[in-house]
Amino acid sequence: MDDIRNALLAERARLTAELRENRIEAPGMMTYGSQAAAASQVFEQQRDLALREHNEGQLDHIDAALARIAAGTYGVCTSCHLRIGAERLEALPTAALCIDCQRIAGAARRR
Numbered sequence: 001m002d003d004i005r006n007a008l009l010a011e012r013a014r015l016t017a018e019l020r021e022n023r024i025e026a027p028g029m030m031t032y033g034s035q036a037a038a039a040s041q042v043f044e045q046q047r048d049l050a051l052r053e054h055n056e057g058q059l060d061h062i063d064a065a066l067a068r069i070a071a072g073t074y075g076v077c078t079s080c081h082l083r084i085g086a087e088r089l090e091a092l093p094t095a096a097l098c099i100d101c102q103r104i105a106g107a108a109r110r111r
C-alpha cells in the first residue's frame with residue numbers, strides 16, 4: 001500500500017510542477033504576426049488549456065485516491081463497494097470504480 005501511496009504522491013508532484021510551468025499567457029500578451037500565427041497561437045492555447053484541464057482532473061483523482069488510502073477504503077469500488085481488481089488498480093491506480101461500474105458510468109455519460 002505504501003508503494004501505491006508513494007507512486008500517487010510522486011505523480012501528484014509531477015502534475016503540480018507541470019501545472020505551474022504551464023501557465024497560460026494572458027490574451028493581451030499575445031503578439032499576432034499574421035493570421036496563421038494567430039490561428040496557431042489560439043490552437044496552442046486551446047491545447048494547453050485542454051492539457052491543463054486534464055492535469056487538474058488527474059490531480060483530483062489522485063487526491064481522491066490518497067483520501068481513500070487514508071480512510072482505508074482504497075481499492076474498494078465507491079459505487080458497489082466490491083473490491084476493484086488488482087490488474088485494474090495496477091493499470092489505473094486512481095480508479096474509484098470497479099470495471100463493471102466504470103462501464104455503466106461510461107455508458108451513462110455517452111447517452
Ligand SMILES: [Zn+2]
Nearest residue numbers: 077080098101
Ligand atoms: Zn463497482
